[in-house]
Amino acid sequence: MNESIFTKIINGDIPSYKIYEDEHTYAFLDIHPIASGHTLVVPKQQVEFVWDLDTAAYQALQASVQKIARHLRTTLNVPYVGEQIIGVDVPHAHIHLIPFTDVSQYRHMPDMTAEPDHVALSEIAAQLRFS
Template identity: 35%
Template sequence: MSEDCVFCKIIEGQIPSNKVYEDENVVAFLDANPVSKGHTLVVPKAHVDTVFDAESMEYMWKPIVKVANAIREAFDVEDMNINQNNGSLAGQEVDHLHFHLTPRYDGSEIDISYNRSEPENADEVAEQIRSKTA
């Protein structure tokens, strides 16, 4: 646990939250500033800043799916964004790994836009990544 981390304080019960799920490794609670009804964060209890430090956290996936399905059933949600902002340039505001489960009701909840273009040197780029996964 990190003493100055707001999510660690929520996990420890020092800051109140609206928890919707908890097991030995993970806690899920409603976002304090939700984008839509049911917007939930799924957070590992162990403090790591980003996904780069999360190699041993494969246990995250089952709770994400479980909570996503619970939100879907509770609010009759058809669509949902599940995202993880990794680092400040990617929009991460709290330096504790977390996944956003954001229900979409009419599509206006989140405005996602990308400046996409044709890939340059895709074969070389793919090989550079492949060589680091071996």
């Protein structure tokens, strides 16, 4: 299997707006966010589908998702953090965490062809980064 874009991000070959990393997972901002703070949480082990992770890797991923979702909710002062597992864009298991206040924010579809707002991404990453 070829290295996915997420594996390249984890390895530091492609820059990212990392907010969290532990032994098993890596979390970074989506460069085309549905809402400010939209975060991708990925296992460091490249497996195409979340459901194909072994039990320990799946549990580590979900523990990170829970920790990061709580952090997003508190830090951004939003009542909700939505979770999406889509699994078609990149052949590397990943979970989207989308902080929102109103359901219209959660359902927003970003312009995937737009140039990422690197200033805004850098600012929100600094706010969300775990120490």
